[in-house]
Amino acid sequence: MKKLLLSIFTLLFPLFIFAQETAEQSIDDIINEKFGWLTGWFVEGIFYAIPIKEGVGIPWVVVYLLGFATFFTIYFKFINIGGFAKAINTVRGKYDDIDHHEVDPMYGDPTPGGDSIETIKVEGKEGEVSHFQALTAALSGTVGLGNIAGVAIAITIGGPGATFWMIVAGLLGMTSKFAECTLGVKYRDVGEDGTVYGGPMYYLKKGLNEKGLGTLGKILAALFAIFCIGGSFGGGNMFQANQAAQIFNDVAGFSGGASGLIFGVIMAVFVGIVIIGGVKRIASVTEKVVPFMVGVYVLAALVILGVNFTSIPDAFSKIFEGAFAPMGVVGGFFGVLVQGFRRAAFSNEAGVGSAAIAHSAVKTKYPASEGIVALLEPFIDTVVVCTITALVIVITGNYVDVGGASGVQLTSNAFASVLPWFPYVLTVAVILFAFSTMISWSYYGLQSWLFLFGKTNRNVVTYKVLFCIFTIIGASISLGAVTDFSDAMIFAMAVPNLVGVSILLPRVRDELAKYVSAIKANK
Template identity: 65%
Template sequence: MNKKLLSLLFLMMPVIMFAQSTTDKIDQLFKDYTGWFVEAIFYEIPFSDSFKIPWVLIVLIGGAIYFTIYFKFINITGFITAFKVVKGKYEDIEKHGVDKLYGDKTSGPDILTTLRDDGVEGEVSHFQALTAALSATVGLGNIAGVAVALSIGGPGATFWMIVAGLFGMASKFAECTLGVKYRDVDEDGTVYGGPMYYLTKGLKEKGAGGLGKVLAVLFAIFVVGGSFGGGNMFQANQAAAQFTKLFNLTGGNAGLYFGLVMAVLVAVVIIGGIKRIASVTEKVVPFMAGIYVLAALIILFANFSLIDDAFLLIYDGAFSGLGVAGGLVGVMIQGIRRGAFSNEAGVGSAAIAHSAVRTKYPASEGIVALLEPFIDTVIICTMTALVIIITNFDGEFMEYGVEIKQGVEITAVAFDTVIPHFSIVLTIAVILFAFSTMISWSYYGMQGWVFLFGKGKYTDLAYKVLFLIFVVIGASISLGAVIDFSDAMIFAMVVPNIIGVVMLSPVIKKELKRYMNAINKKKEAIEDGAVDVNDHL
């Protein structure tokens, strides 16, 4: 299949060359026929003459607050448990079930002979599922998006960005629990999951099967469109632009060649499905995020005396506005919007990756998933913001309240002020971020594609070929309205997803209680000394 994919990709070169030569026409065509959709999704509800709030942002944040309260602040109470689950502390009960291991204390270790052959559905570990999902969210938004948010909303936007990340943890918990609960597993072990499945199955159980089917189809269409655009073309486009700029590559074909190389690399990974995607992301994501955070920490330690001043600016700006456009409300909107859009909590995309995890307890993966917004927004986005604020105290390269267009360049300047030529490393990070985002979104899109057109070898092949073609097109043409449309597709996913998750909240609470009871049962058995935990690992 590898040769078929690559052969078909190169056979499509004439189409790609045509697209490259007719960029403006493609852009205008998209604008003419999809402008109404973009405007509808990002329509801003006017609350006064001075500020407006996109309705999709209200849905995202409203859902996050609802889930936080309904699940009794799971974003706080489940935080430590999440790390324990990722480390594999409860892997035995997730694989075999707590009743089989710890239910009958008189059986002791004799049951191990039967447990060795007892498997569990799923394709990847908790850590792999987490990194696969993180690879789709940690990306250009953390590097460029933060700089754009600060340019509009000032330092105070950082505070509200963090708030959005903390509330978003509850949304991720809810949707990823459902992703595992209602997934489909083929005879060969391949997992199909995500909002499409919990919308159809879950709402059918609630007596709303018709609504569930409509919402599932809408979500599948949106996720396919989003995978081709924001999850693919935009990533390839920005990575190619940063690469060609750094090395002063000129000529109309520079982006094309870059796109071809990127497409080949993406093809090698996505052909192997979620298992290969997870095996790559579990190495790439920690590596690239680690380098980026390490560089940020170096800058922060080098300017240690200024950190408290930076936090003071963030706090003052969060509640005063510091004179930026829209004042206090404007700052809140920018911070919350960037935080929500960066970690994709409530969008439903992450539930697709997390549904492939190996576990008997759906809530175990929901608890793991709540770490995503914390890592993506609370840690990485905040690191970027602090670096920019500290290195820009004198307003040398950014004026707050004046929107910038190229966020990557601003972030690069901020890092270069302390670590000379770090922009080279940042370019590598951008390319790796883009690469990891593309391979994860290819999986998201294919799950939607399969839901719409059925499972099969040729169905998979058709989607993968299209995805690879769009990688090349994205890197070699100017996007404009194409990206506006694809972004709208991604955030349109919020509507059917939030509706379904809210309706299925009682199911999530039941699964959470079942998993916590299992953990407690294991603890009690070990404390009583009736079993030796080492016998079950």
């Protein structure tokens, strides 16, 4: 009897301690404290800042991403500029006819092992979605809070000059996207039913094995998949649901955990409806939602710029002058690349490898065709949308005296100074941005989950149920430590990804030559 009582006490004692702590602290605080203690070392390691001067530093992972992006841009002779016209023409279908040609005997099968040509049975082409659908699916995972909140934070810290460095980072990131998305298509797996499985996990494993680095490839692929799953549950899901719930509650005047829980359940239902249908349904949704939400946001911005068109030259003057002032260079890099891009995984996620998962599902025989299309993603996300946001903030002067406002609220104030009703539009935009980001990241995480645990229906259902549960949790409570950890996981994806991409650059170059030759032969 004594042993039984002792056993029961031993099992219940931790619950008594937790209950006592809960009475003194909120559950959010307790989880933050415990989770932060367990994962703090990882977060600090990923975001360790290289000192620039006293009190200012840049995380090494930022330097890592920009360094590789610069190298790739030089290696491919500024394809981010030279390939821009081809990207537009590929998206609008000008070169679709070349996909009906036979496989070039000089280059052979576009995917190693013959898995793509022999097993694909989707509408007579390799892949599941069109170039435009793949682009919007990837854009839906990047266009979001970084374009709204991150830009405001960057300008508040670095001044108008931060915008210049944002554009530079976006232009360099275009080449990173080209390289990783080309590899994503080249080394994808295609099941007998036509389902595509692709992304860095596959090109790290298969591509490095071709180079005689099989063991390294397996290790890097497994690390990437683990990081991607963590990022999909956190930054790609919980954080998005939390931010959407917060702005909705603020505008609607709701408060308390119950409203967040209800919002989370509703959001989870809509997310579940979309992701159950797989990448085809995700693509069919994003091809409608992304142009709509970007169009509404950009239209509102253009209205403000139109009303203040005489101030646009002065705004650009402030941007260029500030970019090369000491505060612009240091504060701009610090503000944009650290604060702004961190909150949305570097906004366009160039070099992280996530977009290669979405782009790998495209219908094409030429991997470089989708790499070319991927060039447009950082351009639209960072160079266009972020720059328009920055111009609105600079023109309205809402970065000078912020009065405690930051992020989304600062951007909202800038728009509301001309369009008083804009906070309501922004609420809809943020919810749509969050929703589209979540469904894209569900696909990224699912692909990584299946890579690690096997391509079975049970694993598919398990992951999707877990994803929806995390949506509800994210909208219900605020977990800073969990968000920090998931951000670190997303950034960590860049480490194995860029190592593999740099080793496989000759393969990317060959695929580019093949696609360019096919275009010339079809004229």
